[in-house]
Amino acid sequence: MSTCVLEATVMLEALRVTELRLLLSKMGKSKSGLKKDLMKRVVDLLHNECNPELLSAVRELHKLRKVSKDARRSSKPSPVEIISMPACVLPENPQSPISVCTEPQMIKLPFYQTLDTILPPTPLVPMYEGAMQNSDFLFHLSASQQAQIQNSKTSQSDAIVECVFRICYSESIGVEEDQYPPHICVSVNHANCPVECTYSSNKLGTEPSRPCRPIDLTPNLYLTFTNRFSVLWGNFGKSYTVAVYLVRVVPSQDLLDQLRSTAVEQQELCRQRVSEKLRSDPENEISTTGLQVSLICPLAKMRMTVPCRARGCAHLQCFDASFYLQMNERKPRWTCPVCHRYAPFDELLIDSLLCGVLESCGEDVEEIEYLSDSSWRAVRHDKSDKNKETVQHQQIKHKVNCNPMGSVIVDLTQFSSDDEDFHKEETVSTHLEDKSVHFRKCGIVKTTKPKKPKKTGPKLLTKL
Secondary structure (H helix, E strand, O other): OHHHHHHHHHHHOOOOHHHHHHHHHHOOOOOOOOHHHHHHHHHHHHHHOOOHHHHHHHHHHHHHHHHHHHHHHOOOOOOOEEEOOOOOOOOOOOOOOEEEOOOOEEOOOOOEEEEEEEEEEEEOOOOOOOOEEEEEEEEOOOHHHHHHHHHHHHOOOOOEEEEEEEEEEOOOOOEEOOOOOOOOEEEEOOEEOOOOOOEOOOOOOOOEOOOOOOEEOHHHOOOOOOEEEEEEEEOOOOOEEEEEEEEEEOOHHHHHHHHHHHOEEOHHHHHHHHHHHHOOOOOOOOOOOEEEEEOEOOOOOOEOOOEEEEOOOOOOOOEEHHHHHHHHHHOOOOEOOOOOOEOOHHHEEEEHHHHHHHHHOOOOOOEEEEEOOOOEEEOOOOOHHHHHHHHHHHHOOOEEEEOOOOOEEEEEEOOOOOOOOOOEEEEEEEEEOOEEEEEEEEEOOOOOOOOOOOOOOOOEEEEO
């Protein structure tokens, strides 16, 4: 087995960043970081787990990468399928057939349900010398597509149908996330479409940071005429593939309802997970008798209503599914807030055992402890110290009292926790006209003998 691991480690050197990310995604690991970080993560998996599935995936990707290199070295163009566009995509006066790359597959987006393909995946081909390129595309909506968009605009239902533009790498193998090219600008029928993207630096050729959301083309579309959309993009040595889809926008509440109906982990499996965590290690002299789990969502900082976690997560701590979906609806990161692993929608599971705990315990309970017999108890922290501290702070207020002599006394009291055995009291009395204002300050210093005040004048009195 060590020979296989060594062979796979050598094969990893030939893989690109996108393929390393694909491997880590299959194993449920984080895909962020530079190539050296991704390499180290995969090598650690090979040496620690030595998963046969991972070894097979490395060999397959290495074989496909070698075939791709051999094809590029040959005098023939790279093997892409030349097909004509479908009837629903053809313009009124079709030009030449469009070369469509069938290799890349765009990742499924939970918040977008694909209804139809308007423009199949098509590579962006540089047409000019220089960095900035412009690619034009024509498409015509079918009668069915027109009706779906029109009904979405006029109906009272919450279903929103959009025509969206997506783009990803075309050189990689497997499922690809959306990735904008550098300096992208999209226009439909000579009207610019808003592109929400951020750049990590101002360096020429820098790609926008992920996540890259689909670009909505619907507001500028012609429903009954041929549409032309243009993509202005930076050519800096990477290949991209574009596509246009008719989609239905799925709100986060619909995804939550889907989770509740299809992704609830049985209580018996949840108890088994707890038992495995509490199972004592024979090599360890200290056995675990309980595991504490917070009922507060680490994202929302509020009590959870639908506790969930990803299938690949090893921790018992959950997060609130409703808030997690709303957060990814605004900015799709899909990262577990507990272990920071990749946690996509398809991998989420609702913890039915913790759901029962939330229903049965009081609203004031913020933490529970699982016991060795798979039962649980509420953990209530002693708040007496906090109450004392609150009372103390309430007593430390600015007090304004009037004494019989007509003086106005202002007490400024401040405590310090450095040394609680010693205190200093300082009083400065200043007479203004017929009134005397006293400023009293209590701090913490070593106790000294009180000194008699020096009679320097009738207007000033200082006590230590």
